[in-house]
Amino acid sequence: MNPAALRHDSYICIQDYNFTSPPFTREVHNRSAPRAEQFQAIQNAPMTAPVALGPCSTSFPTPGAKSTRPSSGELYQPLTHPNSIRLLEIQPGTLTESIHCRLFVSHLDRHSPSPSYEAISYVWGSPDIRESVRCNEATIRITSNLAAALRRFRLPTEPRVVWADGICINQADDSEKGHQVRLMRLIYKRAARVLVWLGQPSSDEQPRAAFNALCALVNQTLSPTDPPATWDEQDDTSDPHPLSSSSRINSDDSLFSATTTASSTSSISSLSSLSLTSTAEPAGSSSSAKQRSSAILADRWAALAPFFGLAWFRRVWVIQEVALSSAATALHWGRARIAWALVARATDRIVALKHRLPLHRLPGALHAHLMGDLWQAEQRRNVVVVVGGEEGKGEGEKGEKEEEQRMTFDELHAKTIALSFVASDPRDRVYGLLGIPTRETEPDEGLLYLEPDYGVNLVGVHVRLLQKRRMLLLLENSNTPSP
Numbered sequence: 001m002n003p004a005a006l007r008h009d010s011y012i013c014i015q016d017y018n019f020t021s022p023p024f025t026r027e028v029h030n031r032s033a034p035r036a037e038q039f040q041a042i043q044n045a046p047m048t049a050p051v052a053l054g055p056c057s058t059s060f061p062t063p064g065a066k067s068t069r070p071s072s073g074e075l076y077q078p079l080t081h082p083n084s085i086r087l088l089e090i091q092p093g094t095l096t097e098s099i100h101c102r103l104f105v106s107h108l109d110r111h112s113p114s115p116s117y118e119a120i121s122y123v124w125g126s127p128d129i130r131e132s133v134r135c136n137e138a139t140i141r142i143t144s145n146l147a148a149a150l151r152r153f154r155l156p157t158e159p160r161v162v163w164a165d166g167i168c169i170n171q172a173d174d175s176e177k178g179h180q181v182r183l184m185r186l187i188y189k190r191a192a193r194v195l196v197w198l199g200q201p202s203s204d205e206q207p208r209a210a211f212n213a214l215c216a217l218v219n220q221t222l223s224p225t226d227p228p229a230t231w232d233e234q235d236d237t238s239d240p241h242p243l244s245s246s247s248r249i250n251s252d253d254s255l256f257s258a259t260t261t262a263s264s265t266s267s268i269s270s271l272s273s274l275s276l277t278s279t280a281e282p283a284g285s286s287s288s289a290k291q292r293s294s295a296i297l298a299d300r301w302a303a304l305a306p307f308f309g310l311a312w313f314r315r316v317w318v319i320q321e322v323a324l325s326s327a328a329t330a331l332h333w334g335r336a337r338i339a340w341a342l343v344a345r346a347t348d349r350i351v352a353l354k355h356r357l358p359l360h361r362l363p364g365a366l367h368a369h370l371m372g373d374l375w376q377a378e379q380r381r382n383v384v385v386v387v388g389g390e391e392g393k394g395e396g397e398k399g400e401k402e403e404e405q406r407m408t409f410d411e412l413h414a415k416t417i418a419l420s421f422v423a424s425d426p427r428d429r430v431y432g433l434l435g436i437p438t439r440e441t442e443p444d445e446g447l448l449y450l451e452p453d454y455g456v457n458l459v460g461v462h463v464r465l466l467q468k469r470r471m472l473l474l475l476e477n478s479n480t481p482s483p
Contacts, residue, residue, distance in 0.1 A: 074138070075103065075135065075136055075140065076170040076176075077105065079105065079176060079179065079180075081107050083110070083183065084105055084106070085105070085108060085163065085168065085180065085183060085187060086103050086105055086167075086169070087103075087104060087106050087115065087117050087161050087162070087163055087168065088103055088135075088161070088163065088164060088167055088168055089101060089102040089103075089159045090150055090153065090154045090155075090159060090160045090161075091154075091159055092154065092155055092156055092157050092158055092159060093151075093156070094154075094156060095151050095154075098133070098134065099131075099147060099150050099151065099154070100133070100134045100135075101133065101134070101135045101150070102135070102136060102159075103135055103168070108183065108186050110186070115161070116161060116192055117161040117162060117163055117191060117192065118160070118161070118162050118192050118193050118194070118195050119162065119163045119164075119187060119188050119194050119195070119321070119325075120153065120164040120195050120196075120197060121194050121196045121197070121312075121317075121321040121325075122145060122149050122164070122196070123145060123199070123311045123312050123315055124145065124146070125143045125144060125145035125146075125199075126143070127143065127424075129144045130143055130144060131143075131144050131147040133150070135167065142166055142167060143166060145197070145199060146164060146166045146167070148197070148199070148200060149164070149195075149197035150162075150164070152197065152234075152332060153197075162195070163187055163191065165180075168180075174453075174455050175454075175455070177452075177454045178452040178453050178454050178455075181431050181434065182434075182448065182451070182452055184320065184435045185320065185324055185434075185435030185443045185444070188320065188325060189324045192326065192328075193326050193329050193330070194321060194322065194325035194326070196321075196329065196330065196340065197312075197332055198310050198312050198331055198333040198334075199310065199333070200334050201306075201333055201334045201336075202306075204233075204336070206303075206306055206307075207333040207334055207335075208336060209299075209300075209303035210303045210304055210307035211231040211333075212231075212300075213301070213303045214231075214304070214307075214342060215228070215230060215231060215346075216300065217345075217346040217349045218342050218345050218346050220349070221345065231336060231337065231339075231342075232336070232337060233335045233336050233337075234337065235335075301361075304365075305361055307333070307364070308362045308363065308365045308367075309363075309364055310333075310364065313364035313368055314364070314367060314421055315421070315422065316421040316422065316423045316429050316432040316433070317423065317432045318371065319370065319374065319421070319432065319433065320374075320432065320433065320435040320436050322340060322371045322374075322375055323371060323375045323377075323436055324378060324436075325340065325375065327379065329341075331343060340375070343368060343372075344368070344369075344371070344376065347365050347368045347369040347372055348372065350362065350365045351365065351369045363419075363420075366419055367419055367421065370415065370416075370419065374436060377405075378437075381437070406437060406438050407438055407439065408438055408439045408440060409433070409439075409440060409441065409449040410469065411438075412433055412436060412438055413429075413465075416429065416433065426458050427454065427456075427457075427458055430450065430462075430465065433449075434448045434449060434450065434452060440472060449468060450464055450468060
């Protein structure tokens, strides 16, 4: 195999390669140590020689090497603290006014209260379509989809503090990108909530029809005493649920139980009595009534196709952005918004009925279902952590069981490839998953499967994956008792 012949964007599979030769050797001591300590030793062990892959790639960078600063250095001052991030304060305004914001440095201490902010999850969109915004008295260019998100989430009379990777990370600094990717789990977990921006619909009726159908699915699973699933619409001047400076939005936010807008209430009422999975009619129903019911059913499923076809559902980064989010996270599609918890529950229903539904027309539903599974696992994990300690010792077994049920990193990575998740940078199809706990990792403890390094090209990233897989296999074999 000639590594120099590999294209930069190839997905490589190396077989029968000698990983015991010097360029790939790492020394691991103390085989009797616990598995987590052995894994950490592998994580920290230095390469004995740089990995040279020919002219198509770069070698692994030397630790501590200086990175090249972009011309925007005045805007992006160096992040000197290990847990430093930048936050963006959006100045008040309306949807039609130009965007003014302030970028400032803050710190996320793992054991101290976090600053109050919300994290934005969005699709970058075309890099060729950009808008100008004013930030720290300078003019910067951002993608039009991010600009639309900032306008939608901007408050009319007071500033709003958010985190958005397109501005808060210096995208021209590979070293900083790797540092911030390592903090991504902390960034999204510490956010008061995640503001998911799906983009602008072709019309207001598009999200109304889709959200009505999702709520109808969820309402079928509720008991008569449960409040019905709902969604709402915002006006063009304010967010009815701004983040309070003294408290965080929680799962009993009125978004989850409030009465819907007048435009959607009647539709939800009629949908609640209509099964989206059966066209059966009561005895004695006329043929025309059955045809009308079938037509309504077809319309409802057709309404979900544009929603699950949105680019956001295919972006690999949103997996951990949603999986780590709070229970108050909502999806915004133009003026309409719906709780993520309802979308996750609706996709559970869709997948449970997959033998009766045209899932090939709703590929995004499978993407959302994977996100929902990981999000629910994270919610359970948070409960175990909260009740831990002396009073919660009995929860230890639950924590161990949850860990056993996790996927391996290879399984998670393979699943995202099978579902065709995408990233503008192919390396992010690996790096975008590092914040999700797997069977081998504990991101909360800083134990990642790989160290994110944008100084390594795509071929080098996959070589590192193969190295890690090799080392884990060696550990498995060394810990297996001889017969």
